[in-house]
Amino acid sequence: MSLATPRDLFLHELSDTISAEHIVLTMLGELQHETSNADVKAALKHHESETKQQIKNLDKVFKQLGEKPEETTCHAAEGLKEEHDALKEEDPSPLVLELGNLAGAAKTEHYEIASYTALVQMAKDLGESDVVALLKENLDQEKEMAKTVESLAKQVGKDAKAEMKELEQAES
C-alpha cells in the first residue's frame, strides 16, 4: 500500500498497532510464567485480558472506518521481544530476570502510550471522532499499566535491597 495521504498513514499505524498488540499478548503470557511474584503475575494477567480487548477495539476502529487492516509487522514490538529473549539467554538469576522483565514491561507500555497518543491525535485531525473513544480507552489502559509496572519495579527493587542487606549482615 502506498502512503500518499495522512489517512493512509493513520490506517498503516493502526495496522502496525494491531501487530504490536499481538506480540505484546505473547509476551504477557511468557512473563506470567517467568515471574515468582504474585502481584506481578496478577498485574500481567489483568493486562493480558485488557490487551485482548484492545485488539477487539482496534478491529472495531477498522470496521467504523470501513477499512481492513493490512498485514504488517511492528518492528518496535518485535525488538522489545528480542530484548527480552536476549536477557533470558544471559542466564539471569531469578531476581535479575524479575527486575529485567519489569523494566522491559515499562518500556513496552511507554511505547504503546506513544503509539495511542499519536493515533488519537491523528483520528482527531482527520475528523474521525467516532473512533477517538475506542483509541482513548486503549491509551488509558496503557497509562494505568505503565504506572502499575513502575510501582511493582520499585517494590521488587526495595525487597531486593533488603535481602542483600540481610545477606551481608549474616556474612559479617
Ligand SMILES: [Fe+2]
Ligand atoms: Fe496494548
Ligand SMILES: [Fe+2]
Ligand atoms: Fe500494554
